[in-house]
Amino acid sequence: MPIITVTNLKKTFGKVCAVDDISFEIDEGEIFGFLGPNGAGKTTTINMMIGLARPTDGDIVIYGIDAVKDVKKVQGIIGVVPDENNLYDDMDGFDNLCFCAALYGMGKNEREKRAQELLEDFDLAAAEKRPFKAYSKGMRRKLTIAAGIIHDPKILFLDEPTTGIDVESARQIRRLIVSLKEQGKTIFLTTHYIEEAQRVCDRVAFIANGKIVKVGTVKELVENAQHEHRIKLVLDKSIKGMKEEIESSLENCKLKIQEENSCLIISKERIALYPVLRILDSKGVSVYEAIEIKPSLEDVFVSVTGIEAFKLKKEKEGVEK
Ligand SMILES: Nc1ncnc2c1ncn2[C@@H]1O[C@H](COP(=O)(O)OP(=O)(O)OP(=O)(O)O)[C@@H](O)[C@H]1O
DSSP states (O other): OEEEEEEEEEEEETTEEEEEEEEEEEETTOEEEEEOOTTSSHHHHHHHHTTSSOOSEEEEEETTEETTTOHHHHHTTEEEEOSSOOSOTTSBHHHHHHHHHHHTTOOHHHHHHHHHHHHHHTTOGGGTTSBGGGSOHHHHHHHHHHHHTTTOOSEEEEESTTTTSOHHHHHHHHHHHHHHHHTTOEEEEEESOHHHHHHHOSEEEEEETTEEEEEEOHHHHHHSOOOOEEEEEEESSOOTTOHHHHHHTSTTEEEEEOSTTEEEEEESSOOOHHHHHHHHHHTTOOEEEEEEEOOOHHHHHHHHHOOOGGGSOOGGGGOOO
């Protein structure tokens, strides 16, 4: 059952339409991801959902509460982890968490107990007395997430949770996100990492130029994609120099020579293998193996949005040591 319903949401800044009439629902206990390149409208959407920006138009209902009018009511049941760290540099990890807990009205004993628990869960207990500014980027990110769930919210909003941190910390954070879901939390996250959407999210919405272009589970998005069919053939010898001749005898197919002894056949339609094998045989070439290459989420994103994949950063490119 949906616990978040967003209907015809819009936000303009002067002439810029940052979010352009989007609608979606999020079910209780799911991880729902917004995947899109820089400037797609992800942060603006989160900001409207958590009451930091007022929509130009549209409705947001969270647990039956009108989140545009009753911002305060919603803020008690949500946790927010912004894309930039929002904790105090000179305060240590423990005090930062206790301070956030106090903002939610938690008593001294309760907040200290909760802070301690989270520091353990997030593998930060050894650094609890270190000032936040002395934390590594990955540790800072983890403490910021811990602060976002200090009051045990039902719903967690995570804006770009792993941007700019090392690969190992990003992995740890993804495991933490999945374990929060296992504890029953509903999670809305934005990302421009395809790998992250694929590994962590139950459902993904592609967002580009302020619009949602497609929504579904990773499996649905990949299986329902109108996509080229691709078959990789591993050959017993090179077909260098024969490409055009072979290609001209294959109907509606393109041929790409890959490594020395393999090629890729690409077609909009299903590929009939027999004619291909016959042509190769006539050239004295045998096929060792034929492998169907399924489209990846990246392929689907590119074909649905028309945006080149490099605009969605690869995990390794986003890493700063
Ligand atoms: N306060 C603002 N004033 C004017 N334009 C804004 C403002 N905030 C966002 N925008 C514009 O709205 C569009 C969407 O921005 P937004 O920050 O929501 O994108 P994003 O998908 O979160 O990108 P990123 O991954 O870079 O954070 C961009 O064109 C941005 O320049």
